[in-house]
Amino acid sequence: MTLADTEAxxxxxxxxxxxxxxxxxxxxxxxxxxxxxxxxxRAAVLAHMRAALLEARAGAExxxxxxxxxxxxxxxxxxxxxxxxRAIHRFATTRVYPVDNPSGAExxxxxxxxxxxxxxxxxxxxxxxxxxxxxxxxxxxxxxxEYILYMLWDLGQKVGHAVRSVDECIRMARADMTxxxxxxxxxxxTGDKALFEQLVERFETEIMPGxxxxxxxxxxxxxxxxxxQMGNSxxxxxxxxxxxxxGLRDLNTLFWIGKYFFAVRTSQGLVEKGVLSPAExxxxxxxxxxxxxxxxxxxxxxxxxxxxxTFDMQPELARRMGYAERLGMLGVERFMKRxxxxxxxxxxxxxxxxxxLEFHHAKDMDLVGRxxxxxxxxxxxxxxxxxxxLETGRLNIAAPDIFEKDPVNLIRMFMVAxxxxxxxxxxxxxxxxxxxxxxxxxxxxxxxANAHFLAILTSPAxxxxxxxxxxxxxxxxxxxxxxxxxxxxxxxxxxxHYTVDEHLIRxxxxxxxIANGGLCDELPLTHELLxxxxxxxxxYVALFLHDIxxxxxxxxxxxxxxxxxxLCPRFGLTPAETDTVAWLIEYHLLMxxxxxxxxxxxxxxxxxxxxxxxxxxxxxxxMILTACDIRAVGPGxxxxxxxxxxxxxxxxxxxxxxxxxxxxxxVDRVEEAKAALAASLARWPEEDVAAYVARHYDHYWLRAxxxxxxxxxxxxxxxxxxxxxxxxxxxxxxxxxITEVSFYTPDHPRLLSLIAGACTMQDASIIGAQIFSxxxxxxxxxxxxxxxxxxxxxxxxxxxxxxxxxxxLLQGQRQVLIDLGKVSRHNRRLRPFEVxxxxxVSNAISEKFTVIEVSGLDRIxxxxxxxxxxxxxxxxxxxxxxxxxxxxxxxxxxxxDLTGQKIDAGARQKKIHDALMGVFERPEDKRPGNG
Numbered sequence: 001m002t003l004a005d006t007e008a009x010x011x012x013x014x015x016x017x018x019x020x021x022x023x024x025x026x027x028x029x030x031x032x033x034x035x036x037x038x039x040x041x042r043a044a045v046l047a048h049m050r051a052a053l054l055e056a057r058a059g060a061e062x063x064x065x066x067x068x069x070x071x072x073x074x075x076x077x078x079x080x081x082x083x084x085x086r087a088i089h090r091f092a093t094t095r096v097y098p099v100d101n102p103s104g105a106e107x108x109x110x111x112x113x114x115x116x117x118x119x120x121x122x123x124x125x126x127x128x129x130x131x132x133x134x135x136x137x138x139x140x141x142x143x144x145x146e147y148i149l150y151m152l153w154d155l156g157q158k159v160g161h162a163v164r165s166v167d168e169c170i171r172m173a174r175a176d177m178t179x180x181x182x183x184x185x186x187x188x189x190t191g192d193k194a195l196f197e198q199l200v201e202r203f204e205t206e207i208m209p210g211x212x213x214x215x216x217x218x219x220x221x222x223x224x225x226x227x228x229q230m231g232n233s234x235x236x237x238x239x240x241x242x243x244x245x246x247g248l249r250d251l252n253t254l255f256w257i258g259k260y261f262f263a264v265r266t267s268q269g270l271v272e273k274g275v276l277s278p279a280e281x282x283x284x285x286x287x288x289x290x291x292x293x294x295x296x297x298x299x300x301x302x303x304x305x306x307x308x309x310t311f312d313m314q315p316e317l318a319r320r321m322g323y324a325e326r327l328g329m330l331g332v333e334r335f336m337k338r339x340x341x342x343x344x345x346x347x348x349x350x351x352x353x354x355x356x357l358e359f360h361h362a363k364d365m366d367l368v369g370r371x372x373x374x375x376x377x378x379x380x381x382x383x384x385x386x387x388x389x390l391e392t393g394r395l396n397i398a399a400p401d402i403f404e405k406d407p408v409n410l411i412r413m414f415m416v417a418x419x420x421x422x423x424x425x426x427x428x429x430x431x432x433x434x435x436x437x438x439x440x441x442x443x444x445x446x447x448x449a450n451a452h453f454l455a456i457l458t459s460p461a462x463x464x465x466x467x468x469x470x471x472x473x474x475x476x477x478x479x480x481x482x483x484x485x486x487x488x489x490x491x492x493x494x495x496x497h498y499t500v501d502e503h504l505i506r507x508x509x510x511x512x513x514i515a516n517g518g519l520c521d522e523l524p525l526t527h528e529l530l531x532x533x534x535x536x537x538x539x540y541v542a543l544f545l546h547d548i549x550x551x552x553x554x555x556x557x558x559x560x561x562x563x564x565x566x567l568c569p570r571f572g573l574t575p576a577e578t579d580t581v582a583w584l585i586e587y588h589l590l591m592x593x594x595x596x597x598x599x600x601x602x603x604x605x606x607x608x609x610x611x612x613x614x615x616x617x618x619x620x621x622x623m624i625l626t627a628c629d630i631r632a633v634g635p636g637x638x639x640x641x642x643x644x645x646x647x648x649x650x651x652x653x654x655x656x657x658x659x660x661x662x663x664x665x666x667v668d669r670v671e672e673a674k675a676a677l678a679a680s681l682a683r684w685p686e687e688d689v690a691a692y693v694a695r696h697y698d699h700y701w702l703r704a705x706x707x708x709x710x711x712x713x714x715x716x717x718x719x720x721x722x723x724x725x726x727x728x729x730x731x732x733x734x735x736x737x738i739t740e741v742s743f744y745t746p747d748h749p750r751l752l753s754l755i756a757g758a759c760t761m762q763d764a765s766i767i768g769a770q771i772f773s774x775x776x777x778x779x780x781x782x783x784x785x786x787x788x789x790x791x792x793x794x795x796x797x798x799x800x801x802x803x804x805x806x807x808x809l810l811q812g813q814r815q816v817l818i819d820l821g822k823v824s825r826h827n828r829r830l831r832p833f834e835v836x837x838x839x840x841v842s843n844a845i846s847e848k849f850t851v852i853e854v855s856g857l858d859r860i861x862x863x864x865x866x867x868x869x870x871x872x873x874x875x876x877x878x879x880x881x882x883x884x885x886x887x888x889x890x891x892x893x894x895x896x897d898l899t900g901q902k903i904d905a906g907a908r909q910k911k912i913h914d915a916l917m918g919v920f921e922r923p924e925d926k927r928p929g930n931g
Contacts, residue, residue: 017056017059017076017079017080017083018052018083019083020082020083020084020086020087020090020190023048023049023052023083023084023087024087024090024091026048027045027048027087027091027095028095030044030045030048031044031045031095036091036095036096037096042151045088045091045151046151046154046155049084049087049088049151049155050155050156052080052084053080053081053084053155056076056077056080056084057077057080057123059076060073060076060077060080060123060296061073061123061296061300063076064293064296064297064300065320068293068321068322069289069293070288070289070290070291070292070293070294070295070296071120071288071289071292073292073293073296074120074121074122074292074295074296075119075120077120077121077122077123077125077296078112078116078119078120078121079119081116081121081127082112082189085110085127085129085148085152085189085190086189086190088147088148088151088152089110089144089148089189089190089191090190092143092144092147092148092151093144096143096147097140097143097144097147099140102140105134105135105136105138105141106138106140106141107133107134107141107191107192107195108131108132108133108141108144108145108191108192108195109131109132109188109190109191109192109193109194109195109196109199110129110130110131110132110148110188110189110190110191111129111130111132111186111187111188111189111196111199112127112128112129112130112186112187112189113128113129113130113182113183113185113186113187114126114128114160114182114185115128115252116128116129116187117182117185117186117187118185118187118252118255119187120292122292122295122296122298122299122305123296123299123300124158124299124302124303124304124305124306125158125299125305126158126159126160126305127152127157127158127159127160128159128160128161128182129159129160129161129162129189130161130162130164130169130182130183130186131145131161131162131163131164132164132165132166132169132191132192132195132196132199133163133164133165133166133195134165134166134192134195135165136165137163141163145163149161158305166195166198166199166202169183169199169203170199170202170203170206170207173203173207174206174207177215177218177219177222180207180215181219181256183199183203183207184203184256184259184260185256186199186200208260212260212261215256215257215260215261216257216260216261219253219256219257220253220354222253223249223250223253226243226249227244227245229243233245233498233502234246234340234343234344234346234347235340235343235488235498235499235501235502236497236498237311237336237490237491237496237497237498237499238308238309238310238311239308239309239339239340239343240307240308240309241291241294241295241298241307241308241309242295242307243307244343245343245347246340246342246343246344246346246347247291247343247346248288248291248292248295250346250347250350251284251287251288251291251346251349253350254284254349254350254353255267257353258270258273258275258353262275267281267284267285268281270284270353275352275353276349276352276353277430280349280352283345283348283349284349286342286345287342287345287346287349290338290339290342291342291346293321294309294317294321294339295307297317297320297321298313298317301313301316301317301320309336309339310829311492311829311832311833312828312829312831312832314332314335314336314492314832315331315332315832317335318330318331318332318334318335318336319331321335323335323338328551328552328553329551330492332492333489333490333491333492333551336490336492337488337489337490337499338488340488340490340499341487341488344472344488347472348433348472351426351429351472352426352429352430379391379392382395382416382420385416386398387399387402387406387409387412388402388409388413388416390422391425391427392425393423394422394423394424394425394426394428395413395416395417395420395422395423395424395425395428396424396425396427396428397409397413397427397428397431400431403431403432403435403438404435404438407435407438407439407440407442407443407446407449408443408446408448408449408452410432410435410438410439410443410449410475410479411443411449411452411453411456411475411479412448412449412452413428413432414452414456414466414469414470414475415452415453415455415456415466417462417466417469418456418459418461418462418463418465418466419455419459419462421461421462424469429473432473432475433473433474436474436475436478439475439478439479443479444479444480444481444570445570447572449479450570450571450572451572453479453571454537454541454571454572456470457508457537457540457541457544457571458536458537458540458541460511460512460513460515460516461512461516463508463509463512463540464505464506464508464509464512467505467508467544468505471483471487471501471505480567482548482549482563482567483501483504483548485551486499486500486501486504486547486548486550486551487499487501488501489501489550489551491550491551492832492833495633495637495885495886495887495888496633496634496886497633497634497635497637498632498633498634500547500550500551503547503632503633504543504544504545504546504547504548504632506632507543507546507628507629507631507632508540508543508544508628509632510627510628510631510632511539511540511543511624511628512540514526514527514530514624514628515530515536519631522631522638522640522643523627523631523643525623525627525643525646525647525650526623526624526627529620529623529624530624532620533617533620533621534617535577537577538573538577538580538581538584538621539621539624539625539628541564541568541571541573541581542564542581542584542585542588542621542625543625543628543629545560545563545564545567545581545585546560546584546585546588546625546629547560548560548563549562549563557585557586557587557588557589558586560585560586561582561583561585561586562582564578564581564582564585565578565582568581568582580618580621583618584618584621584622584625587612587613587622588622588625588626588629590609590612590622591609591622591623591626591646591649592626592629592630592642592646594609594649595642595645595646595648595649596642596645596881596883596890597853597881597883597890597892598845598851598881598892599703599846599849599878599879599881599894600645600648600649600652601702601703601704601705601879602703602846602847602848602849602894603702603847604845604846604847605649605652605845605846606649606652606653606656607656608845609649609653610653610656610657613653613657614657615657616654616657616658619650619653619654619657623646623650626646627643627646630642639736639737639738639786639787640733640734640735640736640737640738641733641736641737641738641767641784641786643736644735644736669701669702670698670701670702673701673702673706673709674693674701676706677689677693677706677709677710677713678693680706680709680710680713681710681713684717688717692713692716692717694775695774695775695776695778696772696774696775697772697773697774697775699772699848699878700772700774700780703770703772703878703879704770704772707731708740708742708770708782711729711731711740711742712729712742712744712780712782714729715727715728715729715742715744716744716778716780719744725745725746726743726744726745726746726807726810727743727744727745728741728742728743728744728799728800728802728803728806728807729741729742729744730742730795730796730799730800730803732787732792732795732796732799734787734792737786737787738767738784738785738786738787739784739785739787739795739796739798739799740782740783740784740785741782741783741785741799741802741803742780742781742782742783743755743779743780743781743782743783743803743806744778744779744780745778745779745806745810746777746778746779747773747777747778747779748779748810749871750867750868750871751779751781751810752769752771752781752867752870752871752877752880753864753867753868753871754806754809754810754816755769755781755783755802755806756863756864756867757809757816757864758802758805758806758809758816759783759785759802760860760861760863760864761805761816762798762801762802762805763788763798764785764786764788764798764802765785765786765788765884766783766784766785766786766863766882767784767785767786767882767883768783768784768879768880768881768882769781769782769783769784769877769879769880769881769882770782770878770879770880771876771877771878771879771880772878773876785799785802816864827859827860830857830858830859830887833857833887834857835855835856835857835858835887835888836856837854837855837856837857837917837920837921838853838854838855838856839852839853839854839912839913839916839917840852840853840913841903841909841912841913843902843903843904846894848878848896848902849878849879849894849895849896849902850894850895850896850902850903850909851892851893851894851895852870852892852893852895852912852916853890853891853892854866854889854890854891854892854893854916855888855889855890855891856888856889856920857887857888857889857920858884858886858887858888858889859889862889862891862919863882863889863891865919866891866893866916866919867880867893869915869916869918869919870893870895870916872915873911873912873915874897874898875895875896875897875898875903875912876895876896876897876898876900877893877894877895878894878895878896879893879894880892880893880894881893
């Protein structure tokens with residue numbers, strides 16, 4: 001048996017497949033008496049092969065839809081490709097370029113390499129071919145090679161190819177690891193088989209011996225880099241089926257290593273070598289079949305080699321694979337949960353095989369993630385631990401029956417691993433997985449087990465690593481069944497980047513990072529608050545449980561608080577501690593919602609929030625929990641701007657709870673603000689300062705931040721001295737990750753809409769706005785834009801373009817295009833989602849303003865449409881708070897009527913409600929907005 005005689009050899013497809021022989025007979029009939037090299041014959045051959053290829057693909061897709069077997073589909077497509085290539089080769093060598101007495105140099109062997117070499121193809125896969133020559137290329141060989149390649153290219157196939165002699169193949173395989181991997185997977189297709197066997201024999205004798213560690217290290221390095229580029233998590237909600245962590249490439253890597261290092265011919269051979277158990281091999285086969293089914297469906301649906309499971313594809317794949325809505329879970333969420341469980345299985349197999357390599361074949365190499373401790377031979381005891389030992393530097397069980405004798409050891413072992421900073425011996429991992437049945441209600445309620453778990457959960461040095469290992473091994477979901485329900489659970493939305501279990505573990509990890517002294521610059525207030533807390537353990541428990549009720553039909557915050565009240569006493573918390581944790585979970589979204597959607601400068605905002613929080617200790621706990629939660633949502637979700645909003649809300653609320661708040665009158669606060677601005681403008685003539693201060697209404701002094709007041713004053717003075725009716729200013733706030741753009745212009749009923757339109761025309765995303773009017777009829781509006789560029793200068797250039805666009809719109813030199821954003825990529829990505837539109841109109845949130853809160857499906861043009869509608873309703877906007885959570889937009893407007901009064905009449909409130917709901921009901925009204 002040769003290297004190429006693997007199980008990847010295509011098996012008989014489940015539908016009738018025309019063989020190369022049958023295809024040749026059909027081609028001969030098409031050719032008739034015409035010359036084989038004629039254009040007419042070539043066109044006929046091409047048309048016939050195209051029909052054969054389409055027929056084979058249609059049969060493979062029908063079989064996939066009927067059986068759901070991914071490997072069967074991939075092998076059928078590969079088998080069809082084999083026969084087509086064999087027929088084209090035979091036609092080229094015997095009809096188009098026949099040779100009566102071929103010399104030794106006039107020979108060529110065709111082999112499949114890459115994924116095609118494994119005998120599997122997806123509909124959009126590349127066809128990787130190696131043309132093997134005996135010595136060097138001859139004119140005949142060049143003609144045959146060219147004919148085959150051009151025929152395949154004209155069939156619309158993506159062909160990767162190399163033409164090499166046997167000597168060149170060996171020389172390049174020695175120097176290039178990619179070529180070595182391709183040669184490892186080479187599979188004979190047609191031509192001179194002796195040439196192919198010569199290549200295989202030389203590869204096995206000249207390249208493979210003694211180079212196993214080098215090959216494995218290269219493959220592991222490739223894998224690590226691929227994972228890094230893909231986000232280094234198998235739980236991202238738009239995973240790459242081929243190259244992502246837990247995807248097909250990881251399975252390929254395992255098989256490459258097995259084939260190269262263990263000298264196995266099939267993945268079944270890994271069982272015979274003792275690397276995988278029969279159950280683990282079945283896991284390998286099931287994972288491979290599922291991933292191939294997903295990949296083939298994805299290619300069939302998109303009509304191209306698409307490898308990313310994007311949101312718009314996920315519902316269609318769920319439907320094709322038979323996942324329907326059940327038990328409150330959408331079909332797409334059930335499908336993606338299955339995907340993530342399979343990705344987890346692939347991770348388990350990777351660890352098992354990597355650990356086996358390290359311990360039995362590559363003791364001097366660091367093969368598993370580059371983080372292993374040095375390999376130390378021998379066995380030694382751990383002080384105070386009779387049930388565990390150190391074996392070759394890794395934590396192992398002292399005897400085979402320690403879990404059966406005392407199941408508490410299943411939890412204690414993770415506690416010891418974290419405390420001693422140890423990694424697990426591969427035998428221990430297998431024994432833990434085989435002992436999961438021992439985790440029952442008796443163990444769950446054992447005080448010792450729960451004390452060990454609480455110690456794991458509240459140990460900053462190791463908690464994230466231990467929780468992840470407990471989760472990957474299956475222990476965590478068994479010990480905390482409520483957690484088990486959210487393992488691999490994906491929420492079908494664009495806001496959350498990870499599955500729920502991964503998000504919870506990451507949020508605990510953020511807390512641990514803070515406790516270990518990290519994130520000082522990003523989260524300064526949390527570091528100030530942490531030493532003031534009576535017990536930081538409550539934060540770890542609350543973060544671990546805060547989303548544990550996701551996926552249930554009821555509000556997950558309320559249901560999560562109920563679960564916490566049940567679990568916290570089990571973990572050993574007192575009634576008072578349990579009450580605090582449950583409160584934190586019930587209100588874990590509140591601080592973020594208020595900070596991002598309310599006017600923090602409005603005194604009523606802090607008062608209402610303080611009424612819910614009730615104590616400085618709870619405020620500090622909620623502040624830290626909120627920061628950890630947001631940072632763990634995904635890359636880029638936490639921004640300095642969100643941090644500044646949370647800090648502002650904290651500083652506005654804390655005096656109300658601590659008793660340090662002095663009852664400063666409204667008049668006193670206005671006078672203090674005016675005096676502070678005057679001090680900042682000390683170089684201005686006193687009469688100019690007095691005249692400028694007199695231009696503003698009182699609410700300006702209460703709601704505009706001191707720094708912004710200074711910026712406005714300088715902008716307005718410059719414009720007035722130049723007798724310019726319009727001016728703009730820019731302030732880049734690097735720490736907050738925003739750019740502020742302010743405008744000074746005669747007031748205009750649609751000014752806010754025009755600015756929103758201008759921002760979208762310049763690809764800027766608005767996250768907040770403050771709108772003021774002066775006593776002389778001028779508008780002073782400040783828009784806060786999400787930062788897009790690394791360079792401050794680039795931010796200023798874009799902001800300058802926005803200012804120029806607003807000026808042109810106001811002067812009638814430009815218009816906002818009515819279809820701007822209609823064909824945007826952002827809007828296309830939103831199509832799979834449904835977000836019910838909601839509009840609320842309230843006079844209870846603010847003393848001065850009526851607050852309109854609007855939420856629904858985001859789209860380019862939404863903010864423009866909403867603000868235009870508000871203008872048409874004869875309302876004045878005092879401030880706007882623009883929030884986007886994935887596909888969901890939440891926009892809040894503080895408004896008054898044109899006389900500065902609240903909207904009290906019920907009929908008018910209903911008119912506002914209906915008009916803004918109408919914006920969501922008119923999908924054709926897609927004009928620039930939140931974009």
